[in-house]
Amino acid sequence: MFSQEMALFQQYSGRVDYLAIGNTLNPFENNLDRSFCEILTESAAELTLNPDWNIVAAYLYWAGSGLGDTNVRLNNSLLTAEDTYQVTYNDPTYGPLTYFSSYVNITDFLQTNGNGLYTFTDLDISETLLSNSGYCNNRTNFAGWSIYVIYENADLPINQINLFQGLEIINRNVPEKTIVLNDVNVLDNNGAKIGFLAWEGDANLDYGESILINNNLLSNPPLNPGNNAFNGTNSFTGSNTFYNGDLDVYAIENNIAIGDTQVAITLTTGALDDFGVLRADLIILNNIVTVLNSQLPDATVEINTYNVPCASRNLEVNYTIYNNNATDILPPATPIAFYANNTLIAQSATENTIAINGFETQSITVNIPETIADSFTLQIRVDDTGNGTGLVTELNEGNNTTNLPITLLAPPEVISLNPLENCDIGFNSAVFNLTEQLPHIHVENIESVGFYETATDLFNLENNILIPEYYRNTAPLQTIYIRVDTETCFNFYKFDLITKNCPPIIPQVFTPNQDGFNDWFQIEGLYDIFEKHQLLIYNRWGTLIFEGHNNLPWYGNSNKGSLHRGKRVPVGTYFYVLYLNDGNYKPVSGWVYVTY
Structure with a gap:
């Protein structure tokens, strides 16, 4: 035996309830006469909803003997199954026999058409209706349909509707089956009910057919006695001529308890006849609906x-x-x-x-x-x-x-650029234009470029250099990082800033008259750059009159010799020797004119 186990299909919560309509395509119960093997070409059912009932969802189910027909018509509108279930019964005489059920969502269709008569047509199971078929010979040829409607109304209690579906079978080979429904939560069992859509039940085959909920026998006499549950009835209309189909609903408020999170459903068939022979009906369960009053969230x-x-x-x-x-x-x-x-x-x-x-x-x-x-x-x-x-x-x-x-996206590889060099303007610092590197990298949008002092700041997009065109370094050898954002990541560059000592610029005249202008021997690019330099000043007779260093520039005074020490030198030409004490430069000598 092969089947699709019953599983939760949809849940609906709120002030909701459901009803079902449908009809059989069997003109009679099919166990009466072995020679009878045909179905009707159509059947109809009336849908009647109150004006204040709003359709939330609707599903059309159809089933029959055979492998299945996935295209049918409802009120002449062609509908195609969203899915089809199949079960196989291994008949001891005729071998494996397959039965099917299909469904399609018809919510929009019913919302558009509303109340009225719905006629079902064009279901083809002709391969099972041949006089020599196992279906006819063991009288399990059947066909039928049903529409389930979930609706909401402000006057209803807050309910949870669980719609389970599949296709499971019981018969003389498997006379009992228990289906456990999870995903339920009973907070209040008042008004709780359970509904079934089953196929191939026969009223005249009352061999121990029962439905038990949590081991409690369900019955609804006289329509559905406890020992003949699958007897071709429709609880919604009170009909007992829904041949080879059962569309039933039962109150179960006395069969479940507050706090239950699952419901166990047991189906049985099979009993010994008067001659001691085991007899059973073949029952195919298509769907189950539970309606429970449950006021809980569902995150x-x-x-x-x-x-x-x-x-x-x-x-x-x-x-x-x-x-x-x-x-x-x-x-x-x-x-x-x-x-x-x-x-x-x-x-x-x-x-x-x-x-x-x-x-x-x-x-x-x-x-x-x-x-x-x-x-x-x-x-x-x-x-x-x-x-x-x-x-x-x-x-x-x-x-x-x-x-x-x-x-995660791995960090890009860093690309090294040639360094930028500039002259020391004091204390091993210089001013650099960092944007000079832009022609050497790929940039589509200048807004995507950022300059950073550390790689950590680059990765975290923090402390970007605000004025890269005028950047003063903080170390003699400093690394700068460039980030260029792309659509998926960024490109990563780095380069060094090198501060170098450039040759000093020595003036040829100065006026130490204390007028605030050109009052000292101001050698540009010397002080705080060549910090270990030594400056020697000689008069025209070659006498050393001044010796200076980084912290002692020459203001036109003499600090050497006992005769003129501490005095201003007279107007004239003086000669200097400048020892830079830098391995890259030789001593520099020249003259300077002092005037007042």
């Missing part, structure tokens, strides 16, 4: 955008916390945890009350530790205090997580 999280900066372990994430499919608000301060490869890296919390079907968008910058590989999985968990536990009781505790693979 989920979704990553909207993220930014991986180049050469950075800071990840910028924009995300949204939702409270969809909820029946109560999500409170503020609901914790949020961020993990990289299951390592907690950051925490946050919701800021506001999030209404039912509401959301809150936030942004965060998280630092990825060096211990995490460059490629990792980012995980965001809402209602997580950082150790996997939450603070908020939710309708569904299993949907609080979203994952995203992330790869």
Whole structure:
């Protein structure tokens, strides 16, 4: 036996409820006569909604014997199945026999057409209707359809509707099956109900057919007795001529308890007849609907955008916390945890009350530790205090997580440029125009260029040099870094600033008359540059009259010789010898004229 297990398909929360319509395509119950093997070409059902019932969602299901037909018509509109389920029954006489069910979302169709008669046509299962087919011979030829409508109304209590679907089978080979429905949360069992869509049930085959909820037998006599649950009935209309199909709903408020998070459904068939022979009906379960009064939030999280900066372990994430499919608000301060490869890296919390079907968008910058590989999985968990536990009781505790693979961008390789050199203007510093390097690098937009004193500032986009055209270095040999941003990352350059001692410029005249202008032997590019220099001044007879150094410039006075020491020298020509004490330069000699 092969089947698709029943699984949660959709959840709807709020002031919602559901109803179902449908009909069979079997003109009679198909176990009455072995020679009977045909179906109707069409059947119809009436949809009647109150004026204040708003359609939230609607689904059309159809099923039958055989591999399936995915194209049908409803009120002459062609519809194509979104998915098709199949089950296979291994008949001991006729071998494997397959049955199918298909569905399609018809919400827009019903919202447009509203109340009225809906006619279902063009279902083709002709390959199963041949007189020699195993379907006809074991009388499991059937076809039918149903429409499920979820609607909302302001006067309804706050409910959670869980729509489960699949295709599961019981028969004499497997006379009992238990289906456990998760994702439910019972806060109030008042008005709780459960509905089924099943196929191929026969009223005249009442061999121990039962439905149990949490081991409690369901019944709704006289329409659905406890020992003949699948008997071709429609609970919504009270019909017992829904041949080979069952569209039933049961009250279960006495069969579930407050606090339940799952519902166990047990289906049975099979009993011994009067001759001691085991007999059973073949039952195919298509979907299950639970309607529970549950006032709880349901937090989920979704990553909207993220930014991986180049050469950075800071990840910028924009995300949204939702409270969809909820029946109560999500409170503020609901914790949020961020993990990289299951390592907690950051925490946050919701800021506001999030209404039912509401959301809150936030942004965060998280630092990825060096211990995490460059490629990792980012995980965001809402209602997580950082150790996997939450603070908020939710309708569904299993949907609080979203994952995203992330790869950090490696830093670009640094490109070295030729150094810039300039003359020392004092204390081993010089003025440089850093933009002289721009012709040597690739720049499309000058706004994308930044100059930095350290690589750390470059990577962090901090402390950029504001006036690169006039930059005074802070060390004799200093490295400058250039960042050029690109669409995906940035280019990274570096170069050195070299301060060199340029030849001093020596004047040929000065006037030490204390008028504030040209009062000393001002040798440009000497003082605080050639800091170990020695300056010797001689008169025209070759007598040394002054000896100076970095802290003692010549103001036209004499500091050598006992006769004129401390006095101003007379007008005339004097000769100098300048020892720069720099291996790159020889002593410089010349003359200077002193006047007043």
